[in-house]
Amino acid sequence: MTNSAKAENALELTDLSVAYRVAGRNRAVLRNLSLTIGQGEAYGLVGESGCGKSTVALTVVRYLPRNGSITGGAISLDDQDVMKLDAEALRRARAESVSMVYQDPGKALNPSIRVGRQLTEIFELGGVSGQAATERAIAMLNRVRISDPTSVMQRYPHQLSGGMQQRVAIAMALANDPSMLILDEPTTGLDATVEAEVLDLIAQLRQELSASILFISHNLAVVSNMCDRVGVLYAGMLVEEGPTDVVFNDPRHPYTVALLRCLPRGGQRKDQGRLDTIPGFLPGIGVDIKGCAFADRCALADDRCRSELPPLYDLGGRLSRCFHHDKAQALPRATPSDVAPAPKAAAAPVLRVAGLNKTYASHGHALRAVKDVSLDLRPGETLGLVGESGSGKTTFARLLLGLVPPDAGGTIELEGKALAPRLENRSDDQIKAMQIVFQNPDSALNRSHSIRHLIGRALKRLAGLSGKALEARLNDLVRSVRLTDRHLAVKPRQLSGGLKQRVAIARAFAGDPRIVVCDEPTSALDVSVQAAILNLLADLQSKEDVSYIFISHDLAVVRYLSDKIAVLYLGRIMELGPSEDVFSGPHHPYTEALLSAVPKLDQTETARIRLDGEIPSATSPPSGCVFHTRCPRKIGPICEQQEPPLSEAQPGHSIRCHIPYTELARLQRAVATEPA
Amino acid sequence: MSAVQTSSPTPDDMRRRGPLAEVFFSLLRSRTFLVGFAIVLFWVACALFGEHFAPYDPLADDIINALAPPSSEHWFGTDQIGRDVFSRVIVGSRDILTVAPLATLLATVAGTALGLITGYFRGLVDDVVSRILEAFMAIPVVIVALLAIVALGTSKTTVIVVIGLSFAPIIARTVRSAVLAERELDYVAAAQLRHESALHTMFVEILPNVVPPILVETTVRLGYAIFAVATLSFMGFGIQPPSPDWGLSISNNYGMIGGGFWWTVLFDALAIASLVIGVNLAADGVHGALND
Known part of the structure; x- marks a missing residue:
């Protein structure tokens, strides 16, 4: 941008209305939206899916899909009226003064062009070419804290991890020193540890750059840490706006x-x-x-x-x-907070897993997805499985269910009886005793079948019911997951995400299971829907005395539901113990880092622990303690040479670390970390 | 804008019509489909009711008027034994429009079953069956037809079986790839967690979800089947005299072109072309409606 005198506001939206044309009708998506973002300000826009957040981002640069149109209002970027720009001026504005970073960096980068070429291309468009463009690209990668830019330049996007890809996407967005940076859910697809790194990077870049930021996210905690002011969007309307800490600590809508x-x-x-x-x-x-x-x-x-x-x-x-x-x-509560009865005194474990291993063959290498996992689970208890993606959480769940056979040697016992490794060889009773709620209901529910068929079939096969009895149980089950009769005739696509997940839960509960594996059941849902699903799972548990194995990357959610936590890293249990002990510590250095990475709503900034680099490849795990390559508390050569045993530090609480428990306690007391 | 991405937000909470209704309305908006469908409908009407509005009996010879050029009496002229070409073209769609769809139906049923089996079981079953199907695809239809006719004699059934079985592997390949993608979805795992039989999982769980690609492949194959039937009839392996079939008529009369009697061949050839084009346009429309 060449304007010498900077405008007062980087972005001004005045009475902006946007509609999408669907089936011949204009449907309003944004309704008279007005907001301003000052120079150098970071403005957060929050709201649930479907409230128009992304539409705001696209409208600012007039990049709406073909059926979208701006039906009223004005957009002013640095005092330029965006509505009046012709095609060429609009192209220049998009190239020079506004940049966007999207949720999925894998899709934002061209998979068949090397990273270096994609970066230099931007400088070439700006008139810099050859060696100069390469140098500026390297400088840009340095700026986003990529330690080895020359080698990254030579790689294709798929050869980079998600966090690195997002750094490259941010580097591309910053290449022309934009005055306005739009971040649309930039960390939503990333692991908590990687998310923390990317957010740190954005926060640091804010100090260095003059760019104003429009930060769009459904995650209130992320916005509260990143933004000066926040706007809450509902049905395309701004319902509340103000300084971030004021809005989140003292909301007025x-x-x-x-x-x-x-x-x-x-x-x-x-x-x-x-x-x-x-x-x-x-x-x-x-x-x-x-x-x-x-x-x-x-x-x-x-x-x-x-x-x-x-x-x-x-x-x-x-x-x-x-x-x-x-x-x-x-505002009165919509759901009474009456407490579910506490779990009963410990009975014999319903599930006992000992020495479970799973090795995949990957291009001639052995990939140990799960290594030597032993644990047990009591009736009515919830075991939370946490760890970054690739830590073996889902593989472990699939081993339990028999969808994938484990390596020979390990045992899985259900109510004292050994389970066959393969699903086909398990009895019908064993099958119905262990069911799963998958992460993505669109994949888990057959889109060709009606809800009645989906639940009815499960009742027929798992509960062995038919005719009137089936009908009666179906109605009970549907009511217990808080669906109504009118949901029964429709196909899954006609239901919202939360309702679909209720159907999946009803199906899992059809055969009165002893154990239900919940594989990230709420990760695709909005927070209000997530709360309802978590309540439902807790209610069903106290009623049916069922045990859960709850997989989630959201530690606050895991903490809410779990009695016991297993922290997995590269297929190994690093820490196992009662939920409160694991969260309050002393804990394994990896757990400590995971907890520290979670963005918190109440901005009590504690000393943060960041993990360097990515999770190592499971085909060639590090020697000794597998976590030593990233461990902030590594004590010396012993960590590289000897794998520490999973030793019981306190009754029921085991940690796989060379550092003695008392020493961990001393180290971690210094940086008390309290999760969200 | 510096970063590049083109995905647009599609508001996902819009209540839409059911998938079938949506395809139907999308077809009604597709000009390609409507034109193709009109052409096919025209020939179907001719096959069903052609004899009622054909001016002459398509089989009646009239040696005196043999090889008469197009005139107001005989719009498309007459052939070498004086049969009215116009009437023969009108009624000539009957055999091809029974044989080709039946062959396609056979190919679809056999191909779908094979595709489900190979895609669902994967592994050894897939390897063996797929290699056999590939070998089968390598043999030209004409040679299979020749062998079948030697073995079974000429009849419509032979033509249906020959074309049906030679198209089945092609449909099987399409279905297999669709099934392989469906197989990865969690609803298949959910079915296994209910101890459903392989047959149930294949036909009740997976099959309804792979109908769209099957539908597209079937309509495309129908075009090829019409062409194959005409070719076989032309070569004498297909529909037999005295049927007024187009391919057969061309075969009987193409020697006359040299003598300047073009009308004995041209109109049959145009009829075949129009039907194939009609089916292909309709197939295009179906493809578009299912993939937009």
Whole structure:
């Protein structure tokens, strides 16, 4: 950009309205949205999926899909009216003053062109060529803290890890020193440890660059750490806006209040009460909204809310679109918090796993996906499995279910009886005793079948029911997962993500299972829906005395539901113990790093521990302790030479580390980390 | 914009019509499909009711008027024994429009079954069956037809079986690749966790989800089948006299072209071409509707 006198605001949206044309009708997605982002400011935009966050990002550069159109309002970028730019000026603005970084770096980079070429191309467009462009590309990669830029330049995107790809995408976005950087869920697909690195990088870059940032995320904690101001979007309307800490600590719109209550926070656990939820659904795209868009789901709503659109009240440096902004925090709970009864006293374990291994052959190398895992699970207990992607969580679950046969030698015992390694050789009773709720309901529910067929078939096969008995049980089951009869006739695609996951849960519970494996069941869901699903799982557990094996990358969610935690790294258990002990520590250095990586809503900045580099390849795991290559607390050569045993530090709490327990306690007391 | 990505946000909470209804409405909007479908419908009508509006009996000879050029009396002229070419073209679609669809149906059923089996079981079963199918695909249809006719004699059934079986491997290959993708989805694992039989998993769980590619492949194959039937009839291995079949008529009359009696061949050839084009246009439309 060449404008000498900088405009006061980097971005100004005034009364912006955007509609998508679907089936011949214009459907409003953004409704009179006004917001400003000052020079050098980081502005966070939060809201659930479908509220129009990404549409804002696309509209700023007039990059809407073909069926989208701006139906009103103005966009001003550095005092330039974006609506009035012709094609060439728009192209220049996109090339020079605005940059975007998207959620999936794997898709943002061209898979068949080397990283170096993709980067230099940007400089060449700007008129720099040859050696100079290469040098600037290297400088750019240095800037995003890539330690070996010349070798990264030679690689193709698929040869880089997700975190590295996102760094490259950020480097590309920063190449022309944009005045406005739009980040659309930049860390959503990344592991917590990698997410922490990328967020640190963005925070550091903010110090170095003058760029203003529009940061779009569904993750409130991420936004609270990254942004100066935050806007809460609901049904294409700004419902609340203000300085980040003020909005999150003292919300003045019932929607923000409810959203914050849905998150398990401060180490909340299932026996301390249910999570609050938001009843109902987001209004459909393009429906006419009379009055407040949130009125249908708001317990504070009165007749005025339903008939008259509340204005954006200015509350001194902050805005709230609510008639009752003064008493928003008095919003009654949508879900009573009455506590589920505590788990019964320990009985004999329902599941006992000993010495379980799984080795895959990968291009002639042995890939040890799961190594020597032993643990047990009692009735009504939840075992949380945590670890980065590639740590063997899902493989372990598939071994238990018999979907993948383990290596010879290990044993899986269900209620005292050994299970055959393969599913086909297990009895019908054993099969129905262990079921799974998959991560992605779109993959797990057959899209050709109706909900009635999906659940009915499971009842027929697993519970052996038919006719009237099946019908009666079907109705019970449907009600117990809080679906209604009108959901039965439809196909999965007609349901929202949360409802689909309820169907999957109903199916898993059809045969009165003893154990249900939950493989990231809420990772694809919005927080309000996640809260409802977590409540449901907790309720079903206290009612049916079922045990869960709960896999999740979200530590707050794992903590809420789990009685026991196993931390996996490269297929090995690094730490195993009661949930509270594992979270409160002293813990394994890896657990410590995982906990430290989680973005927290209450911005109590603690000394952070960051892991360097990526999880090593499982085909050639490091010698000695597999974590030594990234361990911030490595003590010396012993870590590289000898694999530490998983030794019991305290009754029930085992840690695989050379550092003695008391020493870990001393080291970690210095940096007390409390997870979100 | 510096970063490049083209994926657009599709609002996912829009309630849409059912998948079948959506395909149907999408077909109605496709000009390609409508044109193709109209052509095919025209020939189907001719096959069903042609004899009622054909001006002459397509089989009746009239030696005195043999090889008459097109005129107001005989729009498309007459052939070497004086049969009315117009009437023969109108009624000539009957055999080809029974044989080709039946052959395609046979190919679809056999191919779908083979594709499900190879794609579902994978491993050794897939390796063995797929190699056999590939070997089968390498043999030209005409040679198979010749052998079959020597062994079974000429009949419509032979033609249906020969074309059906030679197209089956091609459909099997399409179905197999679709099944391989479906096999990875968790609903198949969920079926295994209910101890469902392989047959149930293949036909009740997977099959409904691979119908779209099967539908596309079938319509495309139908075009080829029409062409194959015409070719076999032309070579004398297919539909037999006295049927007014187009391929057969061309075969009987193409010697006349040298004598300037072009009308005895041209209109049959155009009829074959129009039907193949019609089917292909319709197939294109179906493909577009299922893949947009």
